Amino acid sequence: MQIQRNDAEKVLEENAHQAWIALQRVAPLLQERVDLELKRAGFPDLAAYSILWAIDRAGAPIRPRDLGVLLFLPRYKVSRQIDRLVDDGQVIKLKCPEDARGHLLELTASGRKLRKAMWDVYRPAIANVMSGITESEAAVLAKVLNRLA
Amino acid sequence: MQIQRNDAEKVLEENAHQAWIALQRVAPLLQERVDLELKRAGFPDLAAYSILWAIDRAGAPIRPRDLGVLLFLPRYKVSRQIDRLVDDGQVIKLKCPEDARGHLLELTASGRKLRKAMWDVYRPAIANVMSGITESEAAVLAKVLNRLA
DNA sequence: CACACTATGTTGCAAATGCAACAACAAGGC
DNA sequence: GCCTTGTTGTTGCATTTGCAACATAGTGTG
Numbered sequence: 182m183q184i185q186r187n188d189a190e191k192v193l194e195e196n197a198h199q200a201w202i203a204l205q206r207v208a209p210l211l212q213e214r215v216d217l218e219l220k221r222a223g224f225p226d227l228a229a230y231s232i233l234w235a236i237d238r239a240g241a242p243i244r245p246r247d248l249g250v251l252l253f254l255p256r257y258k259v260s261r262q263i264d265r266l267v268d269d270g271q272v273i274k275l276k277c278p279e280d281a282r283g284h285l286l287e288l289t290a291s292g293r294k295l296r297k298a299m300w301d302v303y304r305p306a307i308a309n310v311m312s313g314i315t316e317s318e319a320a321v322l323a324k325v326l327n328r329l330a
Numbered sequence: 331m332q333i334q335r336n337d338a339e340k341v342l343e344e345n346a347h348q349a350w351i352a353l354q355r356v357a358p359l360l361q362e363r364v365d366l367e368l369k370r371a372g373f374p375d376l377a378a379y380s381i382l383w384a385i386d387r388a389g390a391p392i393r394p395r396d397l398g399v400l401l402f403l404p405r406y407k408v409s410r411q412i413d414r415l416v417d418d419g420q421v422i423k424l425k426c427p428e429d430a431r432g433h434l435l436e437l438t439a440s441g442r443k444l445r446k447a448m449w450d451v452y453r454p455a456i457a458n459v460m461s462g463i464t465e466s467e468a469a470v471l472a473k474v475l476n477r478l479a
Numbered sequence: 480c481a482c483a484c485t486a487t488g489t490t491g492c493a494a495a496t497g498c499a500a501c502a503a504c505a506a507g508g509c
Numbered sequence: 510g511c512c513t514t515g516t517t518g519t520t521g522c523a524t525t526t527g528c529a530a531c532a533t534a535g536t537g538t539g
Contacts, residue, residue, distance in 0.1 A: 194465075316346060319349040406518085484535105488534105490531080490532100502519080504518100509510105
């Protein structure tokens with residue numbers, strides 16, 4: 182019967198829909214929790230941390246363009262985030278010898294210290310918000326999510 | 331040895347961390363894709379849709395406060411979203427007999443039509459962004475995510 | 480070299496956001 | 510009744526965001 186086929190299709194699509202709903206609801210919720218922890222410790226937010234992390238991790242001065250690619254951020258977002266971090270003395274812009282348009286970004290001593298201090302709050306905050314699931318579930322979660330990207 | 335224990339702990343925490351990273355990266359990415367589909371069709375974004383959906387689904391006029399609870403939104407966000415929808419003629423505010431502060435929100439005919447039209451774009455857009463995983467994976471994904479909330 | 484084209488980064492502007500303060504009302508105790 | 514406390518919804522303000530335009534510089538082609 183036609184009805185049975187439609188019902189079957191509906192059930193099949195339902196899981197994808199439920200997952201979509203859960204994804205859009207849970208991700209911002211957890212982010213808010215972690216951001217709140219950083220805020221309560223007097224630190225910048227996750228967006229700033231990810232910039233500090235990426236520069237630190239690069240091991241050598243890195244260009245804003247590469248930061249954008251690495252962190253999936255639009256140029257203007259990188260540009261303004263960097264501006265704030267430079268104003269706060271966490272990052273310095275070096276002249277880029279290969280391309281007079283760009284800069285090379287480097288952490289200051291203060292910037293490196295800040296990132297480490299933030300990590301000491303960030304790390305347990307992640308563990309905390311993720312504590313509801315087991316490690317093997319987390320592994321599955323990561324695998325499935327990455328396939329969606 | 332001490333080192334072995336530390337390594338073991340690190341590996342254990344790694345999955346949670348990977349899942350956290352994936353979650354924060356993939357959720358906004360997919361949302362952006364779906365929002366783009368709605369935009370290209372000339373429709374409001376997902377935030378507006380969720381309001382329309384919640385009012386429609388309630389079956390009876392509903393108060394902004396209840397919308398906030400249902401959609402996990404702060405009051406001011408509901409307030410402004412509603413303002414826009416009222417200005418656009420999609421929603422009307424009725425006087426609330428039980429509480430002179432609040433209103434009862436109702437979709438106009440145009441609002442109902444808009445929600446349906448948006449759903450015709452939204453539904454396949456979800457199916458599209460979720461098409462990378464199987465239905466059973468989606469079921470697991472939803473289950474695990476909901477446990478994090 | 481001159482030219483068109485692409486890439487990088489910044490900025491003006493309008494819209495959206497978050498916060499805190501606010502007005503208006505409800506609920507409950509006395 | 511009156512007063513205190515909590516709730517609901519809105520708004521002023523400063524900050525942030527997204528878009529598009531822009532300036533500047535690299536890239537490639539003839």
